[in-house]
Amino acid sequence: MxxxxxxxxxxxxxxxxxxxxxxxxxxxxxxxxxxxxxxxxxxxxxxLPPAALARLLDEPSLAGLLVLHDLHPEDVTARITRALATLPEPVDLAAFDPATGTARLRRTRSGCGCGEQDIENALACHAPEVTAVELERPAELLQIGARPPAGPR
Missing domain, CATH: 1.10.287 (Helix Hairpins)
Structure with a gap:
C-alpha cells in the first residue's frame, strides 16, 4: 500500500x-x-545492517514500536534480559511463563536499589508480554562483626 x-x-x-x-x-x-x-x-x-539494528534495540521507544509491529528480532527472553540490563542494580530473569505473562526475577545482591515499579517500567517497552512480576529477594546475610570491647568485670 x-x-x-x-x-x-x-x-x-x-x-x-x-x-x-x-x-x-x-x-x-x-x-x-x-x-x-x-x-x-x-x-x-x-x-539496516544487523549491527546497526542491534545498536538501536536499546532505545525503548524504537524497541516498543518493533515489538508492537512484531518486527523485533529478539525473542521475549532476550528482550526481558535487555530490559533488566538497563536497571541500576543487577536483576536476573529466573523464569518467564508465557501462558500467564509472569516473569520471576531474582535480585543478584541485596540492597535498596530499584523498586518493582522501576522494573515494570523497564519491561514495558522491551517486553510488553510481561504482565506480572514476581521478585525474589536474596537471603539476608547475618552480619558478624568483632566482639564488643570487654568492659570491667
Missing amino acids: TPEQTGARIQEALDHLAGADAQEAGEHLVRELMALYGDALARLVQA
Whole structure:
C-alpha cells in the first residue's frame, strides 16, 4: 500500500468521524495508521545492517514500536534480559511463563536499589508480554562483626 492510498483511506475515515459511527471510524483510522507505520518499519528493519539494528534495540521507544509491529528480532527472553540490563542494580530473569505473562526475577545482591515499579517500567517497552512480576529477594546475610570491647568485670 502506498502512502497516497493510505492517505485516501485516512481521509475517508476522517469523513466518517462527523457521523454517528465515530468510534468505528476512529478505530479504522488507527488500524490504517498502524499498517502504514508497520510497513515502513518493516522496510527499514530489512534495509539496516544487523549491527546497526542491534545498536538501536536499546532505545525503548524504537524497541516498543518493533515489538508492537512484531518486527523485533529478539525473542521475549532476550528482550526481558535487555530490559533488566538497563536497571541500576543487577536483576536476573529466573523464569518467564508465557501462558500467564509472569516473569520471576531474582535480585543478584541485596540492597535498596530499584523498586518493582522501576522494573515494570523497564519491561514495558522491551517486553510488553510481561504482565506480572514476581521478585525474589536474596537471603539476608547475618552480619558478624568483632566482639564488643570487654568492659570491667
